Amino acid sequence: MLGYLNKNQIEHLLYSLIIGRLGCHAHNKTYVVPITYAYDGTYIYGHTKEGLKIEMMRKNPEVCFEVDAIENMSNWRSVIAWGKFEELKTPEKREEGMLKLMDVVMPLMTGETTISNPMSDTHQKCIEAMKGVVYRVKLTEKTGRFEKT
Template identity: 75%
Template sequence: MLGELNSRQIEFVLHSLIIGRIGCHADGKTYVVPITYAYDGKYIYGHTTEGLKINMMRKNPMVCFQVDVMENMSNWRSVIAWGKYEELKTREERQEGVKILRDSVMPVMTGDTTIKNSMRDSHQKSNEAMVGVVYRIELKDKTGRYEKM
């Protein structure tokens, strides 16, 4: 059975995942790239280094965001949202964005290497995170689909 997710189900999917894909378009080129993210009910938060994705979103801040949960080919949920990219530039905004990301991602880190590297020095890691680009995407429109057998 194919169907549409309601708004509550869409919010659940967005809140429950930490890997999604951003679709951006600039200069006649479309680029889709996976990201680690946190969702606070209004914004998708991300952190990255300078590169193609950031350059494109600076030129055209209107982006698409997609996540999916795939149990198998007959049991899946997918959410697509459209929104506007915004770079967090002040120290306070950047710290808040990093905090939201860390609070969402840390509970699901399970690998020995990941945990050791992340927990080694929390203060140092926060400072390192401040080096890159911290951003958020305000989600304005959302839709979701599912298949369940």
């Protein structure tokens, strides 16, 4: 059975995942890239280094965001949302965004390749990570679909 996710199901999927795909368009080019994110009910928060994605979103802040949970080809849920990119530039806004992101991501960073001791110096790791670009996207429109057998 194919169907549409209701508002609560859309929100649940956005809250429950941490990897999504961000689509942006500028310079006659569309770019879709996976990101780690945190969702607070209004914004998705992200952090990255300078690069093509940031360059494009600065040029055209209108973006698309997609997440999906796939059990198999006949059992999946997907949300597509549209919104507006905003770079967090003040120290207070940058810290607020990084703390939201770290609160979601840190509990999952347990392997040696991701972090040596995930629960030590969380605040310090947050400050160190802020060397890149901290941003958020205000989601203004959302839609969701599913298939269930």
